[in-house]
Amino acid sequence: MTxxxxxxxxxxxxxxxxxxxxxxxxxxxxxxxxxAETGATPAAVGQLATAFSLAYAVGAPLVATLAGRWDRxxxxxxxxxxxxxxxxxxxxxxxYPLLFVGRIVAALGAAAYTPAATLVATSFYPPERRGRAVxxxxxxxxxxxxxxxxxxxxxxxxxxxxxxxLLVAAAGLASAVxxxxxxxxxxxxxxxxLTERFSVLRExxxxxxxxxxxxxxxxxxxxxxxxxxxxxEFTGATxxxxxxxxxxxxxxxxxxxxxxxxxTDRFGPRRTLIVVMTVTIAAVATLPFTLLxxxxxxxxxxxWSLASWAFNPPFQSLILDVAGEQSALVLSLNAxxxxxxxxxxxxxxxxxxxxxxxxxxxxxxxxxxxxxMGVLLVGVRSRTxxxxxxxxxxxx
Numbered sequence: 001m002t003x004x005x006x007x008x009x010x011x012x013x014x015x016x017x018x019x020x021x022x023x024x025x026x027x028x029x030x031x032x033x034x035x036a037e038t039g040a041t042p043a044a045v046g047q048l049a050t051a052f053s054l055a056y057a058v059g060a061p062l063v064a065t066l067a068g069r070w071d072r073x074x075x076x077x078x079x080x081x082x083x084x085x086x087x088x089x090x091x092x093x094x095x096y097p098l099l100f101v102g103r104i105v106a107a108l109g110a111a112a113y114t115p116a117a118t119l120v121a122t123s124f125y126p127p128e129r130r131g132r133a134v135x136x137x138x139x140x141x142x143x144x145x146x147x148x149x150x151x152x153x154x155x156x157x158x159x160x161x162x163x164x165x166l167l168v169a170a171a172g173l174a175s176a177v178x179x180x181x182x183x184x185x186x187x188x189x190x191x192x193x194l195t196e197r198f199s200v201l202r203e204x205x206x207x208x209x210x211x212x213x214x215x216x217x218x219x220x221x222x223x224x225x226x227x228x229x230x231x232x233e234f235t236g237a238t239x240x241x242x243x244x245x246x247x248x249x250x251x252x253x254x255x256x257x258x259x260x261x262x263x264t265d266r267f268g269p270r271r272t273l274i275v276v277m278t279v280t281i282a283a284v285a286t287l288p289f290t291l292l293x294x295x296x297x298x299x300x301x302x303x304w305s306l307a308s309w310a311f312n313p314p315f316q317s318l319i320l321d322v323a324g325e326q327s328a329l330v331l332s333l334n335a336x337x338x339x340x341x342x343x344x345x346x347x348x349x350x351x352x353x354x355x356x357x358x359x360x361x362x363x364x365x366x367x368x369x370x371x372x373m374g375v376l377l378v379g380v381r382s383r384t385x386x387x388x389x390x391x392x393x394x395x396x
Contacts, residue, residue, distance in 0.1 A: 008182060009124060009182055009183050009184070010121065010124060010136045012175065012178045012179050012182055012183060013076075013117045013120065013121050013136055013137055013140070013179075013183070014136055014137070014139050014140040014143070015140060015171075015175045015178065016076065016079075016080055016113060016117060016140065016172075016175045016176075016179060017113070017114065017117060017137045017138070017139070017140025017141050017143075017144075018140040018141070018143045018144050018148065018171075019080065019083060019084075019140075019144075019168065019171050019172045019175050020079075020080075020083050020106075020109065020110035020113050020114065020140075020141075020144075020172075021110075021140055021141035021142075021143070021144025021145065021148065022144040022148035022152070022168050022171075023052070023083050023086065023087055023106045023107075023109075023110055023168060023172075024049075024052055024053070024056070024107075024110060024144070024339075024342075025049075025144055025145055025148060026148060026152045026164065026165070026168060027045065027048045027049045027052070027103075030152050030156040030161040030164050030165075032156070033156045033157070033160055033161040033164075034048070034099070034161045037160070037161065037162075038096050038099070040096050044096075048099060048100065048103050049103075049346070050343050050346055050347075051100050051103045051104060051107075052103045052104070052106065052107045052110075052339075053107070053339040053340070053342040053343035054339070054340070054343045055103070055104040055107035055108060055111075056107040056108075056110055056111045056335070056336070056339035057336040057337070057339040057340040057343060058336070059107060059108045059111040059112075060111040060112075060114075060115065060332050060333070060335045060336040060339075061194070061197050061198065061332055061333060061336060062194070063108055063111050063112040064112070064115065064192075064197065064328075064329075064332040065192065065193065065194045065197055067112060068188060068189075068191040068192055069188050069191050070188055071185050071186065071187060071188055072116050072119065072120050072185075072186035072187070072188060073120075073179065073180070073183050073184065073185050073186055075112060075116045075188075076113060076116055076117060076120065076176075076179050076183065077176045077179050077180045078109075078112065079109045079110070079111075079112035079113035079116065080109065080113060080172050080173075080175050080176035080179065081109070081172070081173070081176050082105060082106070082108055082109030082112065083106050083109030083110055083113065083172045084109075084168075084169045084170075084171075084172030084173045084176065085105055085106075085109070085169070086102050086103065086104070086105030086106025086107070086108070086109055087102065087106050087165045087166070087168045087169035087172060088102075088165070088166065088169040089101060089102035089105060090102030090103060090106065090165045091161075091162040091163070091164075091165035091166045091169065092162070102165075107339075109172075111335065111336075111339075114137065114141075114335050115328070115331045115332045115335050117137045118137050118316060118331060119186075119189075119328060119331065120183065120186050121136045121137050122320070123186060129265055135257050135258055135260060135261025135262075135312075135313045136261075138257050138309075138312045138313060138316075139254065139257050139258065141257075142250070142253040142254045142256075142257045142309050143254060145249075145250050145253055146247065146249075146250025146251050146253055146254050147250065152164050155167070189328050192328075192329060196329075197329055197332070197333075200323075200326050200329050200330060200333070201333070204379070205322055205323075205379070205380060206323070206326075206330055206333070208375055208376070208379030208380050209318075209319060209322070209323075209330065209334060209380060210333060210334060210337040211372070211375050211379075212315070212372045212373075212375050212376045212379075212380070213315070213334055213337040213338055213341060214337050214340055214341040214344070214372075215341070215368050215369065215371050215372030215375065216277070216311060216315075216341070216369060216372045217337075217338055217341025217342055217345060218341050218344060218345055218348060218365075218368045218369075218372075219280070219281075219284065219365045219366065219367075219368035219369025219370075219371075219372060220280065220284065220304075220308045220365065220369065221341065221342050221345035221349075222344075222345040222346075222348045222349035222352070222361065222364070222365050222368070223284055223287070223349065223361050223362060223364075223365035224249075224345075225345055225346055225349050226349050226353055226358055226361055227246070227249075227301075228242055228246075229353070229358050230287065230291065230358055230361065230362075231245060231291065231297060233358050233359060234287070234288060234291035234292055234297075234359075235291045235292065235293065235294060235296075235297045237294060237297065241294060245294070245297055245298060245301055248298050248301050248302060249301040249302070249304070249305045250305070251302075251305075252301065252302040252303075252304070252305030252306045252309070253305040253306075253308075253309035254309075255306055256276075256305055256306035256307060256308070256309035256310040257309045257310065257312065257313065259306070259310055260272065260276060260309070260310030260311065260312065260313040260314055261313040263275075263310070263314070264313050264314040264317050268314075269314035269315065269317040269318040269321065270314075270318065270380075272310070272313075272314035273311065273314045273315060273318065273376065274373075274377070276307045276308075276310040276311050276314070277307075277311065277369065277372070277373040277376070278373070279303065279306075279307035280304065280307040280308045280311070280369055281366050281369045281370050281373065282366075283300060283303045283304035283307060283308075284304060284362050284365045284366040284369060285362060285363060285366035286300070286362075287300060287304075287362040288359065288362055288363075316331065316334075318380065319331060319334060322380060348364075348368075349361060352364050
């Protein structure tokens with residue numbers, strides 16, 4: 001509600017997520033500028049995104065262990081400062097290898113931020129509004145996809161890629177200052193060693209949760225990474241039309257993330273997941289037919305992004321449900337699984353494009369997502385019965 005201090009804190013967490021999300025996605029928006037200035041091929045520049053994803057996947061549990069005793073506000077500030085430093089290094093790097101170092105430093109900051117911000121956000125709200133709390137953090141990530149990448153592409157020509165990364169670094173620094181001033185101190189959970197952190201992997205439910213995450217990300221991102229050649233192949237869209245369609249996808253992602261949080265609070269995470277995964281699979285599988293016209297492509301991209309980005313709030317809420325006291329550990333590992341899936345998506349999608357061709361990407365992506373849904377239905381059971389609809393909360 002207006003004037004509620006919790007809302008201001010939530011906006012700060014969203015802003016921080018926007019910064020780390022932009023750090024992850026921005027390379028695709030300024031890829032031509034990086035290639036032109038460094039002399040690296042576009043394929044080599046694309047590996048900067050893979051380096052970010054894999055560094056995040058490996059770094060999330062390591063950073064969580066090393067900073068396990070830190071107050072959560074302190075951890076959030078340090079994470080944002082690390083992301084800012086990584087983006088600044090990327091902007092100032094005189095050589096291609098140092099670009100990699102900058103991406104890795106930024107990834108470690110993002111790896112520390114996202115799980116901590118999720119837990120802090122849930123502390124702002126009662127349990128019946130947990131889905132919306134999770135959506136706060138992932139709202140920043142969807143904003144990065146919807147606005148950060150197009151803005152980077154738009155600013156890349158007048159500012160160069162170095163100017164774009166400096167802007168992202170400045171935004172990270174500003175977010176760190178805001179979190180330090182306005183977010184309350186949140187005590188650290190009990191410390192966990194690296195051995196204990198990975199010991200939860202012995203549990204079947206945790207294995208299943210992480211498998212669902214990797215398969216879900218693979219099913220969508222292996223197709224989305226190559227959405228531009230897909231549009232060219234089926235729709236014949238190029239230039240400004242593609243930019244508009246990508247913006248449509250991003251705006252759909254913002255709405256989907258919000259709806260996913262609200263649906264989770266009303267219907268429970270499991271019911272919500274079944275619906276959004278079913279729609280995602282159908283949207284991806286039918287892309288060869290829906291992309292035949294620009295209007296059909298816009299409709300398909302909206303349906304796809306609405307459903308796929310509605311996945312995170314109920315799934316994170318389900319993790320909090322099934323993991324119980326180990327939820328912080330599993331959230332950290334799940335964050336790694338998200339970026340492991342993202343890192344593998346480029347490889348899997350690339351193999352399909354180089355082999356059978358881009359036309360086969362949608363059925364392959366749909367099959368991977370369907371496998372993930374099957375694993376979820378068979379392998380994950382809530383500790384509690386399916387949630388009853390939450391009481392009405394006015395404007396929410």
